Ligand code: PEP
């Protein structure tokens with residue numbers, strides 16, 4: 001038996017067979033010059049690849065048609081036509097002859113040019129074609145480079161997924177019913193894969209460094225998402241111990257439901273608002289069952305994250321409306337697309353940036369893709385007419401970005417009005433505070449915004465310059481650094497001075513270890529993975545606000561993360577509070 005230790009990022013226990021997932025990321029595209037005489041050979045390689053990909057697609061088409069999977073079948077049909085499109089062949093051949101580069105590179109650069117052009121188009125139909133082109137080109141490239149593809153969406157038996165790293169889109173697209181747990185070499189508590197695992201209630205341990213080197217497909221492993229331990233080839237004694245822990249965990253989880261109808265208040269009756277973070281609309285119903293008073297963060301980019309999928313205005317409108325209706329009168333805060341960074345749809349983004357986390361991400365992407373952005377704003381405005389919705393703009397770094405977003409929102413409202421569409425023209429708008437520069441400008445932003453939402457996952461990452469998905473630097477992000485605490489306090493004070501509420505939707509809001517401190521700092525709203533609400537509520541209900549304020553005052557005087565940790569330990573010991581996460 002071998003024991004590994006990583007970050008416990010999603011609670012629960014699983015015992016089962018490992019499935020080593022190598023992934024299907026777009027490989028590095030080789031680039032080399034060819035001679036004129038080689039053009040025909042390269043072209044024949046392309047034709048062979050196209051024939052083979054077309055064969056696979058035809059089989060998929062037949063399968064989807066017999067299963068009456070009409071939408072999927074129509075997409076595949078469009079892809080087959082694209083593969084055989086004469087114009088596309090002519091353009092590719094012309095570029096091959098002109099630039100004399102190998103066919104992989106020629107195909108890659110042509111598809112990038114075509115998708116960029118289509119994505120910038122005002123016509124929604126043309127923008128959708130960009131996704132198709134990128135998808136078909138990717139499949140051709142896999143064939144040309146002889147890369148074998150694995151897919152987590154097509155799992156047919158229960159497994160524990162073992163991976164080096166997963167894109168949020170891969171995690172999101174996996175067949176949830178068969179994934180019993182997830183472990184990875186990379187990642188930490190706030191990486192998006194961890195967030196999705198929590199939202200799917202799949203036990204997960206990340207940041208294990210070398211689990212993919214030690215574990216093979218078929219090995220029996222135990223994943224303890226509560227302690228961060230993973231056991232490879234467990235002995236009988238460990239197996240028995242974990243079988244009974246599994247039963248105890250499930251019992252404890254069910255007991256948490258007894259908190260659900262109780263108010264989110266301190267012992268002395270101060271109320272706080274508890275909301276949930278979601279990735280897709282149907283999760284709203286589950287959030288309310290866990291006691292959420294609405295949705296504090298709808299990560300709308302997940303509508304765009306699956307490969308081969310686009311989210312046009314009408315599709316988005318339906319999705320937002322669904323969440324709003326399920327919220328039953330509670331508000332749904334829809335965050336505009338936070339694509340980029342590690343949240344990439346390989347069809348839109350192809351890793352050309354040197355520093356994606358410092359690059360074309362979130363509001364920066366949206367502001368440069370005005371038509372896509374306005375389509376999203378129109379969809380939200382229209383859906384908001386069916387209930388209560390608010391808009392959050394992600395990764396605002398300066399006041400100008402917020403100004404421009406508000407301007408485009410006005411344009412979107414006018415466009416809807418011209419078409420006679422019902423909208424909520426008084427929709428509230430909030431700024432996500434997740435870049436230190438925004439917090440330093442919070443006094444100005446607070447005068448323009450209706451609310452703030454502190455995104456601590458990114459705020460911590462950008463304050464400490466520590467990649468939230470990199471296990472080598474997670475010692476900087478594990479606790480709470482005094483610098484981060486000061487920024488949280490500044491955000492809360494700026495909001496309250498301007499008379500607006502302030503929420504926190506980063507993972508910190510769902511950790512019961514921080515609940516008393518955040519309440520003491522004056523946070524108004526906690527938004528978290530729905531399943532953590534009962535635990536956070538249990539802790540909030542066992543503290544007095546005055547004690548929390550005292551804890552906050554003392555913590556703000558600390559110079560080290562370890563000192564804050566000690567204060568928290570002392571506080572919980574003094575009031576006999578056990579925190580579970
Ligand atoms: C955050 O950064 O804290 C946040 C909630 O946004 P995301 O995790 O989606 O980046």
Ligand code: MG
Pocket residue numbers: 394434455457458
């Ligand atoms: Mg963020």
